[in-house]
Amino acid sequence: MRHLTNRTGAALLMAPLLLFLAAAYAWPFLGVVKWSFTLPEPGVGQYGVLLTDPLVQSVFIRTLRICAIVTVASVIGAYAITFVWVRGSPAQRIFAEFCILVPFWISVLTRAFGWVALLSNRGLINTWLQAVGITSEPLALVRNEFGVIVGMTHFLIPFAVFPLASAMRSLDDRVLLAARGLGASRTRTFWTVFVPMTASGIIGAALIVFVFALGFFVTPAILGGGRSVMIAELVYLRIFQSPDWGLGAAISVVLVIFVAALMALLFRYIRPRQMV
Amino acid sequence: MPTYRPGPVSLLAAGLVALFLLMPLLAVVPVSFTPSRMLAMPSGELSLRHYRALVEDPRWLDSILLSIRIGVVSSAFSTLLALCFSLGVWMFQPRFTALLVGFVLLPMVVPPVVSAITLYFLLTSLSGLSSIFGYDTWLGVAMAHSVMTVPFATVLILVALSQLDRRIDLAARGLGASTWQRATGIIIPNIKFGIVTAALLSFILSWEEIGVTLFITSVNAITLPRLMWMGLRDNINPAIAALSVILILLTVAVLAVRSFIQLRRPARS
Numbered sequence: 008m009r010h011l012t013n014r015t016g017a018a019l020l021m022a023p024l025l026l027f028l029a030a031a032y033a034w035p036f037l038g039v040v041k042w043s044f045t046l047p048e049p050g051v052g053q054y055g056v057l058l059t060d061p062l063v064q065s066v067f068i069r070t071l072r073i074c075a076i077v078t079v080a081s082v083i084g085a086y087a088i089t090f091v092w093v094r095g096s097p098a099q100r101i102f103a104e105f106c107i108l109v110p111f112w113i114s115v116l117t118r119a120f121g122w123v124a125l126l127s128n129r130g131l132i133n134t135w136l137q138a139v140g141i142t143s144e145p146l147a148l149v150r151n152e153f154g155v156i157v158g159m160t161h162f163l164i165p166f167a168v169f170p171l172a173s174a175m176r177s178l179d180d181r182v183l184l185a186a187r188g189l190g191a192s193r194t195r196t197f198w199t200v201f202v203p204m205t206a207s208g209i210i211g212a213a214l215i216v217f218v219f220a221l222g223f224f225v226t227p228a229i230l231g232g233g234r235s236v237m238i239a240e241l242v243y244l245r246i247f248q249s250p251d252w253g254l255g256a257a258i259s260v261v262l263v264i265f266v267a268a269l270m271a272l273l274f275r276y277i278r279p280r281q282m283v
Numbered sequence: 284m285p286t287y288r289p290g291p292v293s294l295l296a297a298g299l300v301a302l303f304l305l306m307p308l309l310a311v312v313p314v315s316f317t318p319s320r321m322l323a324m325p326s327g328e329l330s331l332r333h334y335r336a337l338v339e340d341p342r343w344l345d346s347i348l349l350s351i352r353i354g355v356v357s358s359a360f361s362t363l364l365a366l367c368f369s370l371g372v373w374m375f376q377p378r379f380t381a382l383l384v385g386f387v388l389l390p391m392v393v394p395p396v397v398s399a400i401t402l403y404f405l406l407t408s409l410s411g412l413s414s415i416f417g418y419d420t421w422l423g424v425a426m427a428h429s430v431m432t433v434p435f436a437t438v439l440i441l442v443a444l445s446q447l448d449r450r451i452d453l454a455a456r457g458l459g460a461s462t463w464q465r466a467t468g469i470i471i472p473n474i475k476f477g478i479v480t481a482a483l484l485s486f487i488l489s490w491e492e493i494g495v496t497l498f499i500t501s502v503n504a505i506t507l508p509r510l511m512w513m514g515l516r517d518n519i520n521p522a523i524a525a526l527s528v529i530l531i532l533l534t535v536a537v538l539a540v541r542s543f544i545q546l547r548r549p550a551r552s
Contacts, residue, residue, distance in 0.1 A: 121307025222394020
């Protein structure tokens with residue numbers, strides 16, 4: 008094989024991965040789609056359940072509510088720290104980068120556990136509140152929706168940072184200088200020039216966080232303590248606890264369609280920069 | 284240098300976010316030294332019993348070894364597949380590249396729970412065919428982890444290739460190098476750093492993987508995150524705090540080494 012023709016060369020190199028994913032990902036996904044139409048009996052019955060079952064509906068609504076709150080909180084938090092990461096002094100930048108990257112690389116379980124250690128009845132915050140005498144009973148901070156929102160926001164902030172940082176970096180400094188030169192205060196420049204000019208980054212970050220939050224499963228399962236079940240955890244429960252594979256599969260299919268629609272929206276706002 | 288710098292209000296806001304980001308990581312440190320058998324803040328006395336439990340309880344050690352084995356196998360496999368694929372894309376620039384790359388990236392963008400149920404379907408189907416690759420086997424888990432990590436490895440290698448100067452490859456080709464010589468003699472040595480990063484990231488992602496692992500293991504293939512999960516769901520075992528402290532320190536150390544290497548690299552080239 009001295010000089011392979013383009014077609015054979017490319018085929019030989021690219022085939023192994025494509026075949027692997029076709030066999031180990033695309034084919035079984037079709038199998039899941041099949042489950043959703045055949046279990047427990049052939050037909051679209053499971054999709055009917057999705058539309059009518061009050062439990063499934065309440066989980067869907069709770070998921071959308073939590074995802075919306077988490078998205079707003081993550082984007083605001085990420086914006087604050089990204090601003091310093093991109094525009095701060097060198098020392099501030101290093102510190103901001105450390106605060107963004109260390110949590111990013113630490114496993115989701117460790118982070119969820121950290122929140123349990125902080126928020127549980129005998130955790131850091133409740134111990135302190137009672138020692139100081141602010142409260143006499145432990146506050147319920149975890150194993151409820153509040154804990155889920157806190158844990159997910161913590162997990163998703165770093166993901167919101169990256170699109171925001173790229174929007175803030177590509178901003179032309181001279182525009183800001185012009186605003187300042189024309190007499191706008193620093194606060195006014197920030198709100199009327201800086202924030203509007205990074206709007207594409209904000210929309211991109213919000214969509215990424217929302218999409219990630221939808222399929223999220225580990226953090227809600229630990230910090231929600233089985234009480235505020237989200238849609239992804241419902242899939243797990245339907246597969247392993249009350250075996251109803253058809254419903255679990257149907258929820259998965261709906262989730263994929265929903266995420267695909269959101270991704271299409273995402274690509275309309277952020278042109279993917281050429282990857283290759 | 285930016286001329287527009289954050290003022291005191293922005294710094295305060297960023298500081299609060301930084302505190303929020305670091306807080307849960309710091310909180311596990313005192314808990315890990317509690318003498319109590321339950322999750323609680325130490326009151327007065329400190330104890331290393333939970334660190335000792337990590338060493339003495341064979342379940343922790345077994346799962347650590349299993350996670351390392353799965354991580355190494357799946358990282359090697361996915362890095363190799365990703366490398367071949369990316370070389371094909373870069374060297375031959377075939378038609379429909381964007382479509383094919385998009386297909387490869389699917390496991391990265393599809394909600395994790397959907398990937399999990401998909402791989403559950405795969406492994407339960409394979410269980411009928413062979414007993415080494417099926418549900419709850421370590422090779423099955425390694426294969427599933429490869430599916431999940433291969434998009435990340437591909438992205439990193441493609442990014443490394445995109446920074447490579449095409450003219451050196453053209454020169455090699457003009458001098459009569461074969462496809463194999465171009466790949467192994469010219470291209471791969473130039474993207475070494477990208478390949479190593481891809482392998483490392485694949486290993487770390489497999490080492491931490493829990494969403495998919497929960498669906499495809501039950502009693503045999505208990506990886507470290509799976510064991511942590513079991514200890515987190517019911518009665519919280521403070522040994523997890525000790526383990527978390529060690530994992531956090533390891534992460535900080537790896538990040539520090541990585542930035543050190545990165546700082547030194549531009550000086551060389």
